[in-house]
Amino acid sequence: MDDDFFRMTGIIKRYQMGDELQTVLRGVNLTVREGEFVSVLGPSGSGKSTLMNIIGCLDTPTEGQYILRGRDIGKQDARQLAAIRNREIGFVFQSFQLLPRLDALRNVELPLIYGGMPEKKRMERAEEVLVRVGLQDKLYHHPNQLSGGQQQRVAIARALATNPSILLADEPTGALDQATGKQVMSLFEEIAQEGRNIIMITHDLSIARHARRVVHILDGMLTEGESLHA
């Protein structure tokens, strides 16, 4: 029990589409233990992003219970959810989502501002994580001066900045070529080896294979896949 990082039981998500009610997640049960690297594999439209938004506390399920590190997420208010996103969760998006007007350092600094860290410490920490992802000589580069792979590494550095307990990545290699995608994946593996939780969403089996555990999602239903690195 204590080992559970999060536990989802009977998660149902419905959307109102016109006068039709669409069920996107149909009773998802998922338990992730501390330190796990899990891939969620499924075709487009299967509900992967919807699931990730719920795990990332950006969205709330229509039904079901979600317990993250002992906290019932359904019972938190907007400010508490903001604090949880800030401290517990690091997001990595398919299209990087860097602010174009800020350099790498300032982009990585963003979550630390909302975390209330003093400026000097923020800059030190931002530099530290950028060095960690191998961008020590790109600190003052703006996103448009960086390659796709470098931009995604800045995004990963930003996700790691507040030292969150989990990294949530939605198709992190979707916008990258294969070689660059591989480099990003090996970075994820390193991070996983340091004992941080990673949930990675993908529709690509070869990418999903980098994780120790793969779960399949189809039409809003989750099934456990075979353990690949057993």
Add this chain to the structure above:
Amino acid sequence: MLRKKLSLWKESMRMSVMNIWSSKMRSFLTVLGIVIGVMAIIALITIMQSATTEVTDEFTAMGTGRLVVNAQGTPLKSGLTVADMEAIRAIPNVQGVSPTVTSTATVKSDNAWVEDVTIDGYNEVYFRRNAELVGRGRALTPLDVESKNRVALLDSTAVHHLFYAQDPMGRKVYIRGYEFTIIGVLSDADSSDVLAQAQSDGTDGGRIIIPYSTAMTLTGTRNIASLSVYVTDTAYTQQVQSALENELNAAFNYKDDSYRVINMESLLDTMDTMLSMMTMLLVGIASIALLVGGIGIMNMMLVTVSERTTEIGLRKALGAEPGQIQLQFLIESIILSLSGGVIGVAMGLAVSYLFSVIAGFGFVVSGSAIALGVGFSAAVGIVFGWAPARKASALNPIDALRSI
């Protein structure tokens, strides 16, 4: 907690400046309304204040503690007699009484003759009150008045016309055929008496001052139509005025409209009130430009919020609270509006400086006008930025990030 807030303020300001700067043209057009509104307010207030100062100074120089009597008189009695004047002089706290007997005449010297010269009859009290009036020579004395001496003081225009390049002191002029000795020349800066100047401005022959008693004989008038009553202390002005009105009522047998008493101080007060009312009216009109400017800001902020939907979603994913998002956009709106306000203040001051140079007024920078301009524009930023900031803070992060 406080430090967290400060960090957020600082970051919001940095982002705002970046965003405003990155679309300079759009930002400038957006704040144009604010610039014009604030510029108009600053210029109006500064110009009106300079004008007020100017007018007040002139009125003060003209004499506070002075009551001007215009006695049209009645069909039976035109103007005041010397006896009436004595009675007025006897009113408590009256320092002196100075009659004015004004006419125009053709004046001759040995080598010239000039038409339309203003001949002002005064007494020594007038000179005592307006000490700077005498440029050279001497003022009128009680003896001049009593003995109806034919002595005269000329202003520079009259000197110029009658004596051109020669020294007029001690020489003779002929007014209506009577010979007068010149005892003094009036100083050029004779702006101290605006009323007297206004009277003589109508003629171009210049101005000559003689004893009022002599002037009465000269014109054949037996009564005085106009006089100034000087009060020992401005505190007694009201009291003297009512005593004066009693005397005048008695002198004219309580006939309506037989006289008018002008109190320079109340005139000044009226003028002040009028000017400040006018300022308020003009500022009110200029505020409409600010309102329009505010709507421009609101429009730009709404556009900004929808353009930056993903940024807002991202910030929320990174842990921004709704209130922090609201603060960021509110700060952006305030900075935008405030920058318009600062440009407006600078331009308003430039306009009023130009005006003061052209009009020959003293340039007074009004701190309160600047504070008003800056305060107004900040307030516009808050009021019109509120709704867009609110909208940004209420955005659902998932919807905001969906465009990814």
